[in-house]
Amino acid sequence: GAVVSQHPSRVICKSGTSVKIECRSLDFQATTMFWYRQFPKQSLMLMATSNEGSKATYEQGVEKDKFLINHASLTLSTLTVTSAHPEDSSFYICSARGSSGVSYEQYFGPGTRLTVT
Amino acid sequence: AQKITQTQPGMFVQEKEAVTLDCTYDTSDPSYGLFWYKQPSSGEMIFLIYQGSYDQQNATEGRYSLNFQKARKSANLVISASQLGDSAMYFCAMREEFGNEKLTFGTGTRLTIIP
Numbered sequence: 551g552a553v554v555s556q557h558p559s560r561v562i563c564k565s566g567t568s569v570k571i572e573c574r575s576l577d578f579q580a581t582t583m584f585w586y587r588q589f590p591k592q593s594l595m596l597m598a599t600s601n602e603g604s605k606a607t608y609e610q611g612v613e614k615d616k617f618l619i620n621h622a623s624l625t626l627s628t629l630t631v632t633s634a635h636p637e638d639s640s641f642y643i644c645s646a647r648g649s650s651g652v653s654y655e656q657y658f659g660p661g662t663r664l665t666v667t
Numbered sequence: 668a669q670k671i672t673q674t675q676p677g678m679f680v681q682e683k684e685a686v687t688l689d690c691t692y693d694t695s696d697p698s699y700g701l702f703w704y705k706q707p708s709s710g711e712m713i714f715l716i717y718q719g720s721y722d723q724q725n726a727t728e729g730r731y732s733l734n735f736q737k738a739r740k741s742a743n744l745v746i747s748a749s750q751l752g753d754s755a756m757y758f759c760a761m762r763e764e765f766g767n768e769k770l771t772f773g774t775g776t777r778l779t780i781i782p
Binding site for chain 1: 704709710711712713714717758762768769770771772773774775
């Protein structure tokens with residue numbers, strides 16, 4: 551099956567700093583990537599949808615200036631949490647959708663656990 | 668707007684027994700897809716099974732089957748012969764087929780298999 555990687559798997563940063571999370575599709579071209587956030591013991595909430603070469607579409611309530619998404623190539627999307635605060639501490643998961651293969655499949659990365667101190 | 672409801676926050680099942688995880692959904696779209704994912708404690712989302720709204724037969728994948736009742740808007744996951752490794756969070760999700768393909772997730776069910 552298709553593989554999606556995320557880096558880093560865990561990151562601890564200080565309040566006020568920025569942190570970048572990478573999501574890569576390793577063996578397929580991802581025309582669309584999705585970024586989700588999951589708080590402890592809660593469900594996944596979609597933050598934004600990004601298509602290669604275009605601006606991301608953010609869900610209602612998600613600050614686009616705080617959560618910068620770049621989908622510069624067909625295999626890489628990045629999420630940058632700017633001026634991080636403790637309330638941004640969460641589990642961030644990306645998923646990718648290819649342009650071929652099984653029509654319904656969406657492949658998830660292993661997630662990144664962000665802790666802001 | 669799409670909505671997924673999972674009414675069982677937690678379930679305990681004896682090993683080797685079958686278990687049914689409930690999922691109901693609400694959508695006004697005529698065409699949609701229903702998914703089940705497993706999330707172990709490590710956090711990764713593992714795809715289990717998919718059912719399209721126009722599929723005539725219930726989906727099956729090994730020990731997983733989806734009991735799709737369109738009129739009731741339910742898509743329950745059935746796991747046969749449960750194993751200790753099945754202990755995890757299970758999420759039901761839905762996607763519009765012709766929208767932006769985003770997944771809407773339910774709140775999940777924590778399944779614990781008892782030896």
